[in-house]
Amino acid sequence: MSEASAMEVDDVILHVEGVTKVYPGTVALKEVNFAVRRAAVNVLVGENGAGKSTLMKIIAGAEQPSTGRLLLDGKPIQLTSSAEALRHGIGIVFQELNLFPNLTIAENVFIAHEITRAGIDIDADAQRRKVRELLKRLELDVSPDTLVEDLRIGQQQLVEIAKALAHDARVLILDEPTSALSAAEVEVLFQVIADLKAHGVAIVYISHRLEELIRIGDYITVLRDGRITGNQPMAQVDVPWIVRQMVGRDTKDFSRPIGHERGAEVLTVRDVSLPRKGSGLLVDHVSLSLHAGEIVGIYGLMGAGRSELFECILGCHPHATGDIELDGKPLAGKPIARRVAQGLALIPEDRKADALLPILSIGDNMTISSLTDFARAFHISTQREQRSITQYIRDLAIKVADWRLPVSSLSGGNQQKVIIARALMTTPKVLLMDEPSRGIDVGAKADIFKVMRDLAVKGLGILFVTSDLEEVMALSDRILVMSNGRVTAEFDASEATQDALVAASAVGHRTAAPEHRAAA
Structure with missing residues (x-):
């Protein structure tokens, strides 16, 4: 030797x-x-x-x-x-x-x-x-x-x-x-x-x-x-x-699709604020809009108020202020379940704490939010449920030996796909995705990005949060930047640069040029 x-x-x-x-x-x-x-x-x-x-x-x-x-x-x-x-x-x-x-x-x-x-x-x-x-x-x-x-x-x-x-x-x-x-x-x-x-x-x-x-x-x-x-x-x-x-090959395609037009405004957020414990605001008078068929990315660092904004939209904080409309209908005062029924769905950042039910099977985790769709009188149509599970496993390329196995047996990326399948089974009009690629490899990420684009082409409005510059620039039609609870800049995807996004995420007040300010 x-x-x-x-x-x-x-x-x-x-x-x-x-x-x-x-x-x-x-x-x-x-x-x-x-x-x-x-x-x-x-x-x-x-x-x-x-x-x-x-x-x-x-x-x-x-x-x-x-x-x-x-x-x-x-x-x-x-x-x-x-x-x-x-x-x-x-x-x-x-x-x-x-x-x-x-x-x-x-x-x-x-x-x-x-x-x-x-x-x-x-x-x-x-x-x-x-x-x-x-x-x-x-x-x-x-x-x-x-x-x-x-x-x-x-x-x-x-x-x-x-x-x-x-x-x-x-x-x-x-x-x-x-x-x-x-x-x-x-x-x-x-x-x-x-x-x-x-x-x-x-x-x-x-x-x-x-x-x-x-x-x-x-x-x-x-x-x-x-x-x-x-x-x-x-x-x-x-x-x-x-x-x-x-x-087994050099790369996967992360580029944006072209050719489809956005529809009418499907989500409107006006002047939403969320008080912080003690003093100050976690979400500070945020306004934004989302159209059908549009993917809007929110870029910002941890603590910028991105997740809290999604929680406000979903109705997790009754003491939040401001106006939120879905398809032109006010959501004020409506509980989470009612907002989901009207067309909102959330993919949370922490899948283990906020989304997965580890003692249930892969299939049960997918269908638990949409069981009424499989109901026949007082019974669940297991055939229809199983067909839907099989379809989403195929469409999202979920690697699973048997959907009856516990969801905890899957890798992190495949667990994330199960949560996305659950949200899609509720047939949402607006999909909120909080760090959708957290803990996901390059292959699974490409699969999820393709699903997001396909859904946008079909008319779904997608609002997603990420701290990944490459990801937000590759996926978004428009990009909002948040810092210290406020939207500090808004860019059309064709105009955005990494330097501009980083600069906007590092400020605590509105410093963007007038043409890049978020809609009031």
Whole structure:
């Protein structure tokens, strides 16, 4: 063995050797070999359903392989639980947050691993001190005693990372860690990762943001359909190479369609405001319009008030003020269910907390909002329901072995498609989509974008929120920018530039030129 080869072997702290994982009806992993090198960022990438989450669960002890083994420091290990993996120095931050919203940050960080006084009682002060240090390291300016339910999604993601850092993991798995983070929070995370590398920690990093992977990764492994299709030092690859290994070709078409005209105004929002707890406004006198057959993108950073605006439109905040009309009919005072019945549908940002029913099947999650459409007298027509489920699985290209399986068995991207199918089954006139591509790979994203365009051609009005510049410019007919609760600019898609969007998102008052101001 050459000296270089010997050094490369010595650098491997964890080796996944010939691992296969079989579930009823599907093979998730097929003879996978994956080397995790210490003091390096080991990128793992693949489309939704490729097997990334399954592989990570095996490494973290949450799942056991059907065949194959794990080697830690060259010695075989068997991990029967996440707690056992943590004892071996393997920590994981899952894509779907695993926090207790009614507990404080400090309590969440040390849940099941509390600091005690002689093993008798919990040393709450010591936990607060440790968490305060971790939050400072992550540049999260909140008290350790803050309830998790009072944090934004991006802040909750940083709390998950703090949990892993608190246990001094030798191998740290980060599954889509930036999916809910602002640009500033991402920079802080990258600084933390650099510090961990300097202390010899091996990072396993999963993300669908390919440019982000190129920037931060040291080695890359690509999964497709449960098999490894590529494994290279990051310095030797580029984005087209990654996409080829993931989907079998260079790219997918994200360009805007042309040729269809927008219809009449279908949604009108006038002077909508939502008070903030204490003082100020989460949504500050926002006005906008949406036409049938039009896709309008709202670009802005975390905390800009985008999600809260959607909640106001749907009727989640009775104390919100302003006027909202759907197809010319006022929605004031109408409950959420009535607004949905009249033609509103929402794809929420946090699918786990706000949309999915994990104990129900894939099919039940799709049809639960439209069961009356399948009713015959006092019974549900199972044949009609099953035909509709099968149609949407086909139309949205949902990767599923059997729609009777629990929805929790699907990858994040396919879960997102199930939520979109549920919304479409209510035959909406206006579709509100909050970060529709969060946690979704390049292939699934293209599928969803195609669905959005097809729906617009058929006359559906789509209003969507994103913090992805490329996405908002590729999909939108018009683009609104929000900052600090206000619409700070409006652009026709043909006039928008990335510089102009970023500039408008960084202000707290209207600085756009008159021709780019939002409609009053």
